[in-house]
Amino acid sequence: MAEGCHVASRRRPLRALLLALACASGLPGASAQAAPAASAALPTEAPTAAADPALEARMMALAAELRCLVCQNQTIADSHAGLALDLRQQIREQLAQGQDEAQIRDYMTRRYGDFVLYKPPFKASTALLWLGPGLLLLGALGGLAVVLRRRQAMDPAAFDPDTPDDDAPDSPDAPAR
């Protein structure tokens, strides 16, 4: 989804479709008219090849671990939502002012909560999130141990005899008879 998913999507898709049709049909002035309307609503991003490529790289690295709240399955680095552009600009400015990554992460979570972090911190409310996979693994191993132990205790007669099955080839390589 593009700019301002739930905010603007009510009007934008139709407008985009009409525009596409107008452009495809070669209506003169269609694209010229559209440009100011689009750029009025869309903040334009500072040229990324700007003065300091190192700063830009740090900004993108940090933006890649922050969630865009408008398009929640995208990072701030990926998203073209207006808010993501603004937040990239915020990161850029704060890095330029000498803030470090931890301070900027803190700035973001004070405003948007832990949800903005793709890697949430470990605390009481996220313990299950972090430990859940381990608990599931432990549970599965425990279950396996119980089953194996129970089988070990069973009378051997309870199992089917472990004879090779001569009647059927058990692999495609087995010689046909």
Place this chain on the structure above:
Amino acid sequence: MKRFLVPLGLFLVLVGFLAVGLRLDPREVPSPLIDQPAPAFRAATLARPEAMLQRDDLLGRVWLLNVWASWCGACRDEHPVLLDFARRADVPVYGLNYKDQRADGLAWLQQFGNPYADSLFDPQGRIGIDYGVYGVPETFVIDRAGVVRYKHIGPLTPAVLRDTIEPLLRQLHG
């Protein structure tokens, strides 16, 4: 028989989780600002570029901050509800005109009516970022001490006002 009960039980647990999950709205991200002081701002108002409004001007009373923009479709749906609320409520509603053009915002109020005691003009969305705004419209309830008490994301509805915001306002007025 018993061997079927375990998978059935697991299945029911899974159904339970999914049923709860369906009711959750992933867009409603709980705001970390609840019970925190409202972020400070000092900005020009929409109607008068030379008039500055700041957070501390509003200390000492309960007020609502409603984030809106002329480009926001859902704001138009919300607007009659807000107009009606502003007419009968005894708390002021301040607007935050978010990432908008001044002329567009003023024309919008002209056309649809103005429920706001005043609107802050935030063309760059800086105040919006400080308030963690990500989906316009949003509404904050701020108490006498300048603490954010509630945040509603998306358009206000009569039900939200009746069941949540108005009881909270009564409580804040003590």
